[in-house]
Amino acid sequence: MSVAATRPETIIELRDATREYRGHAGTVRALDSISLSVSRGEWLAIMGPSGSGKSTLVNLLGCLDRVDAGSVRIAGKDINTLSRKELDQFRAETVGFIFQQFHLIPYLSALENIMLAQYFHSMTDRKEAMAALERVGLGDRAGHLPSELSGGEQQRVCIARALINQPPVLLADEPTGNLDAANQQIVTGLLRSLNQLGHTILMVTHDPEMAQMADRIVELHHGRIVAEREASLAPHTS
Numbered sequence: 001m002s003v004a005a006t007r008p009e010t011i012i013e014l015r016d017a018t019r020e021y022r023g024h025a026g027t028v029r030a031l032d033s034i035s036l037s038v039s040r041g042e043w044l045a046i047m048g049p050s051g052s053g054k055s056t057l058v059n060l061l062g063c064l065d066r067v068d069a070g071s072v073r074i075a076g077k078d079i080n081t082l083s084r085k086e087l088d089q090f091r092a093e094t095v096g097f098i099f100q101q102f103h104l105i106p107y108l109s110a111l112e113n114i115m116l117a118q119y120f121h122s123m124t125d126r127k128e129a130m131a132a133l134e135r136v137g138l139g140d141r142a143g144h145l146p147s148e149l150s151g152g153e154q155q156r157v158c159i160a161r162a163l164i165n166q167p168p169v170l171l172a173d174e175p176t177g178n179l180d181a182a183n184q185q186i187v188t189g190l191l192r193s194l195n196q197l198g199h200t201i202l203m204v205t206h207d208p209e210m211a212q213m214a215d216r217i218v219e220l221h222h223g224r225i226v227a228e229r230e231a232s233l234a235p236h237t238s
């Protein structure tokens with residue numbers, strides 16, 4: 001293997017990224033000149049107290065928002081240079097989202113929820129959708145409505161949905177926040193296998209145990225990175 005192949009490629013790079021919200025009550029600097037590099041294939045946990053800027057950071061990393069100052073590069077692209085339309089396209093190709101609230105359409109079955117996501121990527125393929133459900137162990141629940149699925153099963157449908165376009169980056173905001181311990185383990189195991197398949201994972205969590213599954217933990221406080229450490233449980237292979 002060449003030296004170049006062993007050096008981890010940077011997939012996400014923030015430089016002095018600042019995001020301010022201007023409201024009638026004044027200006028809140030939610031992110032204050034943050035610099036952060038994430039390697040392709042890395043699993044990063046983002047922690048910090050309420051209001052510290054985690055969601056603001058996730059929105060930037062997910063190309064849902066833009067910085068007021070500094071830069072965000074994802075897969076080599078400076079997202080501030082993209083038009084609105086280019087950004088939408090880039091996001092659809094690059095990022096898969098897994099939310100704490102599952103955001104499934106209540107009157108569509110598990111399979112149809114996946115097919116709806118395919119539709120937004122301009123391709124619907126029932127067999128592919130079924131294969132996606134089978135990958136998360138839900139082949140036998142394809143016809144169930146979200147209300148007929150447990151919380152953990154609903155989150156697995158969301159993970160299948162997030163993978164429809166094989167995005168290199170998975171963004172998970174409190175992915176196990178609504179789950180009991182058993183389902184938490186299933187979802188964590190799924191994230192681990194996706195990470196091993198090469199997906200870069202950015203995960204917000206309040207749970208220190210969950211954070212230990214990542215490679216690295218970044219802690220925010222008042223919009224700044226105040227601590228950054230390797231997680232101790234990560235199975236380091238590199």
Ligand SMILES: Nc1ncnc2c1ncn2[C@@H]1O[C@H](COP(=O)(O)OP(=O)(O)OP(=O)(O)O)[C@@H](O)[C@H]1O
Nearest residue numbers: 021022023028030049050051052053054055056057
């Ligand atoms: N749209 C907005 N307008 C004004 N201020 C905002 C807006 N969104 C967030 N903020 C403020 O920016 C700061 C960071 O918010 P953010 O949502 O990123 O925090 P968080 O770390 O995700 O918190 P939590 O753990 O509660 O979800 C907070 O002080 C918040 O009040």
Ligand SMILES: [Mg+2]
Nearest residue numbers: 051054055056
């Ligand atoms: Mg938040």
